[in-house]
Amino acid sequence: MTVSAHAEPERQIRTEFEPYLALLPFLASLMGSRTEIVLHDTSDLSRSIIAVENGEMSGRSVGGPATDLVLKILQNRDYLERDYLTNYLAQSQTGGYFRSSTFFVRDDAGQVIGMLCLNVDDGPLHEARQLLESITRTTGLLKSSGQAPDAPPAVSAAASSSSTEVAERLSLSVDELTRDNVARTVSRLGVDGSRMTPDEKVQAVRELDSAGIFLMKGAVSHAAVELHVSEPTVYRYLKLARGQR
Incomplete structure (x- = not known):
């Protein structure tokens, strides 16, 4: 099924998403213009957004990437213990804050194939x-x-969120998503990448891996730049980090 009104032109949409594609305009009409509604297909995280209503709120559009929270959910397999997340704090690249919720879309076998996300400007x-x-x-x-x-x-x-800590950042591009997450991880460790010891760099890679960043294409190259190492070295650190778990 190809849906020109809400989906990428020429992109084939899985039949499991058809009910959700029909649901988006209904939810947008019900919730109003201050609620952004986004449907993700997690089979391609670099352009996971297959439908969006009121995307001007975050500046995102069809063909945009998954968020850092989507990556973390997939990496940590949080979907095994629950069917949705509600009332967490998200932030757009323009600095706007939203009360957000995510529902996990599953196929007939119960596997997560996508996510339906609502971002409310309160x-x-x-x-x-x-x-x-x-x-x-x-x-x-x-x-x-x-x-x-x-x-x-x-x-x-x-303010209606259960926490005032930002749980999700609504990135506009793959480069932005990976670059910002790598930079935040390096900053959190308190040492510039050029001055990190090998052990500190392994720790940085471990944190990025736990956040699911390496599920995204191009993340290794961004990590290499921030950590001042080669891409093969990042892969070596990644192997070490996973072996130490």
């Missing part, structure tokens, strides 16, 4: 709440009722 709702609290403070309504307002959310655009 910013206006919480701005309105803060405005209302400000007004009630001014008029003394809160004082007369003896109630105190809740503390403002740490991240207003995702």
